[in-house]
Amino acid sequence: MARSILSASLVRPAWQLGSFRVEGPDEDSFTLAVTALNRLGRQLQGTGARTLARLHVVGSCSPEIDWAFSEALGIPGLDVRRYPSNAPGLWGALAAAAHDDGTAGREAVVAADTATLSPEAAGDRRVRHSAGGVAFLLSKELGLSVLRHGFRGHPPGHSPSMQGAITGWLEALGLSPHGSRGEVVFEVEEEPDRWQAAWEQAAPGITVTVVGGPRVDVGRPSAVEAALLLWELARRLRTGDTGVVGQAVRGRNGFSAFRLDGPVRWLGSWGTGEPGLNPPTDKFLIRKSQLDAVSQGAYLPHPTYLENLAGRWRLVGERCPRCDTLAFPARGRCRSCGRSEGLRSEALPRVGLEVEAVTTISPGAQPTEFDSMVETVGAYDVAVVRLQPGVRATFQVTDAVAGRLRVGDRVAAVLRRLYPMEGEWRYGLKAIPETPGSTPRLGERDPKSPARSARRGSSSVAPRERRATPRGSGGRAERRPQRPR
Amino acid sequence: MGRPPRAAIVGAGHTRFGALPEGPRRLVRDAVDQAVASVDRGVDRESIQELFLSTLGFSGWQLGNAASIAAEEAGRPGLPAVRVENACASGGFALRLAVDAVASGRQDLVLVVGLEKMTDVPHPRRRYWLGVSGDTEWERLAGLTFAGVYGLMAARYAAEYGPVREALSEVAVKNHAHGVLNPNAHFQKAVTREQVSAGPPVAAPLGLYDCCPVSDGAAALLVARPDVARRFTDSPVYIVGSGAGSDHLAVQERSSLTRIDASRAAAEEAFRGAPFDRKRVDLLEVHDCFTIAELLALEDLGFSPRGGAGKLTLSGATRLGGRLPVNPDGGLKAKGHPIGATGVSQAYEVFLQLRGQAGARQVGDAQRALTHNVGGSGATAAVHLFSGG
Numbered sequence: 001m002a003r004s005i006l007s008a009s010l011v012r013p014a015w016q017l018g019s020f021r022v023e024g025p026d027e028d029s030f031t032l033a034v035t036a037l038n039r040l041g042r043q044l045q046g047t048g049a050r051t052l053a054r055l056h057v058v059g060s061c062s063p064e065i066d067w068a069f070s071e072a073l074g075i076p077g078l079d080v081r082r083y084p085s086n087a088p089g090l091w092g093a094l095a096a097a098a099h100d101d102g103t104a105g106r107e108a109v110v111a112a113d114t115a116t117l118s119p120e121a122a123g124d125r126r127v128r129h130s131a132g133g134v135a136f137l138l139s140k141e142l143g144l145s146v147l148r149h150g151f152r153g154h155p156p157g158h159s160p161s162m163q164g165a166i167t168g169w170l171e172a173l174g175l176s177p178h179g180s181r182g183e184v185v186f187e188v189e190e191e192p193d194r195w196q197a198a199w200e201q202a203a204p205g206i207t208v209t210v211v212g213g214p215r216v217d218v219g220r221p222s223a224v225e226a227a228l229l230l231w232e233l234a235r236r237l238r239t240g241d242t243g244v245v246g247q248a249v250r251g252r253n254g255f256s257a258f259r260l261d262g263p264v265r266w267l268g269s270w271g272t273g274e275p276g277l278n279p280p281t282d283k284f285l286i287r288k289s290q291l292d293a294v295s296q297g298a299y300l301p302h303p304t305y306l307e308n309l310a311g312r313w314r315l316v317g318e319r320c321p322r323c324d325t326l327a328f329p330a331r332g333r334c335r336s337c338g339r340s341e342g343l344r345s346e347a348l349p350r351v352g353l354e355v356e357a358v359t360t361i362s363p364g365a366q367p368t369e370f371d372s373m374v375e376t377v378g379a380y381d382v383a384v385v386r387l388q389p390g391v392r393a394t395f396q397v398t399d400a401v402a403g404r405l406r407v408g409d410r411v412a413a414v415l416r417r418l419y420p421m422e423g424e425w426r427y428g429l430k431a432i433p434e435t436p437g438s439t440p441r442l443g444e445r446d447p448k449s450p451a452r453s454a455r456r457g458s459s460s461v462a463p464r465e466r467r468a469t470p471r472g473s474g475g476r477a478e479r480r481p482q483r484p485r
Numbered sequence: 486m487g488r489p490p491r492a493a494i495v496g497a498g499h500t501r502f503g504a505l506p507e508g509p510r511r512l513v514r515d516a517v518d519q520a521v522a523s524v525d526r527g528v529d530r531e532s533i534q535e536l537f538l539s540t541l542g543f544s545g546w547q548l549g550n551a552a553s554i555a556a557e558e559a560g561r562p563g564l565p566a567v568r569v570e571n572a573c574a575s576g577g578f579a580l581r582l583a584v585d586a587v588a589s590g591r592q593d594l595v596l597v598v599g600l601e602k603m604t605d606v607p608h609p610r611r612r613y614w615l616g617v618s619g620d621t622e623w624e625r626l627a628g629l630t631f632a633g634v635y636g637l638m639a640a641r642y643a644a645e646y647g648p649v650r651e652a653l654s655e656v657a658v659k660n661h662a663h664g665v666l667n668p669n670a671h672f673q674k675a676v677t678r679e680q681v682s683a684g685p686p687v688a689a690p691l692g693l694y695d696c697c698p699v700s701d702g703a704a705a706l707l708v709a710r711p712d713v714a715r716r717f718t719d720s721p722v723y724i725v726g727s728g729a730g731s732d733h734l735a736v737q738e739r740s741s742l743t744r745i746d747a748s749r750a751a752a753e754e755a756f757r758g759a760p761f762d763r764k765r766v767d768l769l770e771v772h773d774c775f776t777i778a779e780l781l782a783l784e785d786l787g788f789s790p791r792g793g794a795g796k797l798t799l800s801g802a803t804r805l806g807g808r809l810p811v812n813p814d815g816g817l818k819a820k821g822h823p824i825g826a827t828g829v830s831q832a833y834e835v836f837l838q839l840r841g842q843a844g845a846r847q848v849g850d851a852q853r854a855l856t857h858n859v860g861g862s863g864a865t866a867a868v869h870l871f872s873g874g
């Protein structure tokens with residue numbers, strides 16, 4: 001078997017990533033990717049970063065909604081490329097983004113997906129639904145190597161020792177097991193403790209973090225897993241060390257890995273908010289029948305839905321050139337003076353929005369469109385928020401325990417699934433509570449990054465702790481909006 | 486002393502409100518028969534010249550052309566007839582059209598029928614229909630029904646003016662106490678402030694006892710040109726002011742979350758040129774679909790300063806026997822709220838009150854009254870002023 005190592009050199013020492021992880025029934029790979037990219041974009045404000053030219057999407061959302069990424073991010077003509085929703089897909093996306101063809105520094109990789117058993121596979125079983133997204137912006141001068149998925153497999157009947165396997169993998173990545181210094185984040189399905197010991201013996205100069213646990217058929221999306229491993233690794237490479245992030249694959253005894261040569265200049269990251277504000281995971285158990293439920297409620301025709309996607313997805317309102325009145329939603333006529341010519345689109349802020357009024361809808365008081373959601377999450381809040389003085393929007397509140405939001409609190413608007421209609425998911429903005437200080441300033445490490453608190457636990461997490469979380473089969477196929485006609 | 490009356494009510498009918506065995510045709514027939522029978526000197530149905538049917542068309546039972554059914558059940562198939570729809574304010578707007586029909590001299594005698602049949606629908610379908618008059622795109626599809634929208638207004642009201650729970654509870658207690666005295670009311674049962682405050686939550690801060698019920702019912706009015714009114718009765722009830730207004734459908738686009746400007750505009754129009762001002766009004770029928778709505782109405786209509794309606798309510802002034810009785814028939818809260826019937830029912834109550842026929846709930850020496858009918862969360866509103874013969 002020949003070596004197949006992809007290499008790429010990057011010119012500028014900048015490496016940015018934004019990440020988040022939430023769990024909810026109103027998320028899919030599309031909304032997760034958009035939110036991760038928006039977080040990234042906000043971090044990059046003021047750093048001179050230029051508008052994205054190309055987006056590499058690792059996730060299960062279908063190519064039919066490539067146009068929707070352009071619309072949701074507000075970047076006309078964005079070149080969207082897609083990769084399978086697994087670790088090799090992510091390595092492929094990173095290698096492609098790192099390849100300089102004139103758009104260096106203007107390419108992002110996003111891994112985002114949900115993991116819910118397909119209704120068919122789930123039957124009537126209650127399954128865990130989890131979701132996550134990680135976005136990376138690649139710049140030059142990072143050393144990147146990809147060891148392709150399955151490259152380092154072994155012939156049937158020949159199973160080398162763990163140490164032997166490790167030595168082989170490191171060599172394949174161009175690293176000397178004994179001479180190298182660096183970090184490895186290694187994920188394995190079985191026997192994490194034995195693997196940890198084997199790594200320590202095989203490569204004493206390398207600090208190894210082994211995470212692992214048995215896979216079951218539901219759980220976390222593997223591309224996002226891999227992206228979070230990579231993030232974890234990147235956080236540690238402050239020096240000139242080399243790092244490897246890898247996943248071993250059961251059954252094939254193979255190893256897929258991504259090599260990263262430091263130093264990584266860490267400009268910032270974004271993590272989830274206060275864990276306490278997130279609802280208990282058990283609230284997001286989904287039944288097959290609910291996944292399939294189709295609204296019998298109020299009707300919004302598809303063309304009307306498409307009419308103002310900029311408003312629905314990006315909070316774009318309009319300003320009157322004559323009297324300067326700003327209005328949302330845009331209706332093509334000034335509310336104040338009636339002028340309909342020359343109105344300018346204007347994006348309203350999506351963070352730091354003040355709650356003017358909030359109510360908690362108890363089960364039974366929801367419109368019928370939300371019946372299946374209520375069966376899953378119970379009561380929910382709806383808030384009227386102030387975009388500007390006198391300009392408001394009404395949002396359902398998500399990622400929050402109902403009844404806690406107060407008038408005067410601040411929320412951020414995020415893209416989510418709203419309701420199914422005409423065989424498609426309709427998307428729009430919802431509000432999530434903002435916790436003061438949960439968004440780190442540029443250049444600071446986020447003490448509450450998902451890698452540390454929300455999902456993976458700290459890097460020193462005991463391997464057994466992870467066994468409690470089932471993992472799984474990747475996102476189910478989703479219904480998607482159709483391209484506007 | 487203001488302009489002359491624009492119209493006169495010479496007869497009125499009203500079915501029971503509640504979960505009724507009668508279907509919609511029967512409800513119309515009963516209300517019209519009662520209205521005809523109530524005319525002191527009698528009326529030949531043949532002299533009715535036009536019909537205005539107020540109904541939302543809840544459940545989709547007969548969404549189009551329902552007015553022809555009303556004409557059939559009124560015993561006048563062939564009559565010019567039209568359905569008027571402005572959600573919960575349909576009745577007020579139907580009355581407004583009837584007033585214009587006679588005030589313009591076009592007709593001498595017209596019939597207004599308000600109808601809604603709501604309880605014969607399976608529960609999920611009923612819940613679908615309950616929100617159809619709110620903003621679909623931005624409010625309903627964010628997860629709001631009307632309880633939710635009024636819950637938002639109540640939350641904002643509390644944020645601007647201070648705690649409001651006691652006053653909301655008192656609105657429910659008062660209107661239930663009035664409902665006990667109204668044999669047509671859906672709820673004829675008193676409640677305590679403690680019961681109201683401890684009710685199951687619906688759309689915080691609103692609970693179950695802050696919400697009007699889902700009811701069936703119909704009401705009918707015979708509206709005549711003032712100069713022919715005395716052909717029918719010695720004690721017509723004159724309509725001396727009619728006002729209407731509208732506002733943005735979605736609350737988020739309105740100038741304030743604690744005002745219903747459509748109500749304010751409707752009241753301003755109604756009082757313009759009216760023979761009396763607010764100080765001389767003896768009773769109010771206001772649109773209390775949720776308890777907070779009665780507080781907003783008192784302020785929007787100019788009977789209380791902003792933020793003062795709670796205090797006014799807690800003072801007892803709006804109870805029967807108080808300085809300004811509000812909703813002596815129990816209001817939407819206790820009498821019930823069959824959507825299209827409500828605005829017509831309010832005028833029915835005024836017809837009884839100003840003729841001294843309201844029995845146990847009679848407001849002493851009632852001469853002048855106001856009705857206030859709101860569509861949904863305030864997208865439309867109609868106000869009428871009445872004086873006794």
Ligand SMILES: [Zn+2]
Nearest residue numbers: 320323334337
């Ligand atoms: Zn203007």
